[in-house]
Amino acid sequence: MSTDYYELLGVTKEASEGEIKKAFYKKARELHPDVNKAPDAEDRFKELNEAYDVLSDSNKRAQYDRYGKVSGAGGMGGGYQYVDLSDLFGGGFGGMGDLFSTFFGGAAQGRAAVRKEGRDMGVGLRLTLAEVATGTTKEIVYDRLAPCESCSGSGLGEGGSFVDCDNCHGRGRIVTIQHTFLGDMQTQSTCPNCGGTGKTISEPCSDCEGQGRMPDRQKVTIDVPHGIRDGQQLRLHGYGEAGMHGATAGDLIVTVRIEADKKFQREGDNLHTRIEISITQASLGATIAIDGILPKEKVEVNIPAGCQNDQMIRVRNFGLKVFRKESRGDLFVHVTVVIPRKLSKREQELLEELASEFGDSVGGKKRVVDRVRDALS
Ligand SMILES: [Zn+2]
Numbered sequence: 387m388s389t390d391y392y393e394l395l396g397v398t399k400e401a402s403e404g405e406i407k408k409a410f411y412k413k414a415r416e417l418h419p420d421v422n423k424a425p426d427a428e429d430r431f432k433e434l435n436e437a438y439d440v441l442s443d444s445n446k447r448a449q450y451d452r453y454g455k456v457s458g459a460g461g462m463g464g465g466y467q468y469v470d471l472s473d474l475f476g477g478g479f480g481g482m483g484d485l486f487s488t489f490f491g492g493a494a495q496g497r498a499a500v501r502k503e504g505r506d507m508g509v510g511l512r513l514t515l516a517e518v519a520t521g522t523t524k525e526i527v528y529d530r531l532a533p534c535e536s537c538s539g540s541g542l543g544e545g546g547s548f549v550d551c552d553n554c555h556g557r558g559r560i561v562t563i564q565h566t567f568l569g570d571m572q573t574q575s576t577c578p579n580c581g582g583t584g585k586t587i588s589e590p591c592s593d594c595e596g597q598g599r600m601p602d603r604q605k606v607t608i609d610v611p612h613g614i615r616d617g618q619q620l621r622l623h624g625y626g627e628a629g630m631h632g633a634t635a636g637d638l639i640v641t642v643r644i645e646a647d648k649k650f651q652r653e654g655d656n657l658h659t660r661i662e663i664s665i666t667q668a669s670l671g672a673t674i675a676i677d678g679i680l681p682k683e684k685v686e687v688n689i690p691a692g693c694q695n696d697q698m699i700r701v702r703n704f705g706l707k708v709f710r711k712e713s714r715g716d717l718f719v720h721v722t723v724v725i726p727r728k729l730s731k732r733e734q735e736l737l738e739e740l741a742s743e744f745g746d747s748v749g750g751k752k753r754v755v756d757r758v759r760d761a762l763s
């Protein structure tokens with residue numbers, strides 16, 4: 387299926403970033419499955435999202451312009467990770483689709499001058515142990531309700547202002563009188579038109595329908611300090627959902643998930659690793675250089691003479707750097723002594739000599755090849 391992304395959004399190839407964004411919002415409003423009940427609305431909404439995903443990213447757009455397509459499954463290979471919010475938070479917030487329902491769900495309040503604070507949002511961030519060791523900078527891409535650019539978050543269109551609500555005449559409450567056989571009953575309720583504020587917007591911003599915020603794809607760069615723990619959270623103030631009509635935005639809470647490492651296991655700030663040594667190294671002792679956790683780091687492991695299989699050697703200060711400190715944990719090296727599976731003739735002679743020195747009785751069942759070789763020599 388080859389669809390022209392520009393055609394889908396109804397813009398020209400020369401369209402600016404802003405024009406693309408505007409066109410996307412306009413079409414998304416028409417096609418959002420919550421609004422549009424046509425059977426193909428959902429598919430078309432997905433296509434539209436795909437088109438916006440590509441055209442709103444300058445790298446992907448350049449690739450699309452050149453080759454007519456974007457490589458990589460879902461176009462996620464752009465050097466940043468796109469965090470699916472539903473991935474970690476049990477579908478509590480399901481990306482762009484839900485973002486639009488949140489937006490449209492609140493649209494009834496659009497004209498109302500409600501100052502509602504933005505909610506906190508959560509995203510997950512996957513790190514490797516090597517990234518934890520050095521600390522790193524990551525770009526996070528996520529969808530949120532951001533302050534509307536057209537009205538700077540006020541919700542006011544051109545010449546718009548906050549005016550007294552027609553429905554309640556600025557009182558915020560509505561009094562209804564019911565005539566019953568007991569007499570007149572008076573009930574008060576919150577005015578649905580202004581949400582109880584008594585104010586509405588006379589000329590709401592046409593882009594955000596007076597909400598002061600718009601669904602938007604955001605990129606934020608985050609400095610991850612070294613030594614961070616799995617499950618630890620970093621809070622970015624004001625990067626959560628924007629508030630209505632310029633009210634305070636929520637925070638973005640980034641939960642760190644650390645991938646298992648092939649070589650090192652973490653235990654707090656300490657690391658554990660395993661190395662293989664020969665029987666001679668175990669018997670006579672040796673100094674072995676292994677790769678450390680930091681880039682290009684070499685660690686000298688001193689194997690004592692008479693080292694036993696599974697022995698653990700502690701190398702101080704070669705563990706992880708402590709969170710926000712320069713001190714380091716320790717590295718614990720677990721030793722596997724490898725018994726040779728195959729010996730050359732010379733090796734065998736030397737070991738037999740050693741065995742006789744030890745007074746050991748040796749000589750297992752020989753393999754056929756070895757018997758043949760012995761017979762020939
Ligand atoms: Zn009212």
Ligand SMILES: [Zn+2]
Pocket residue numbers: 534535536537538539540541542591592593594595596597598599
């Ligand atoms: Zn606006």
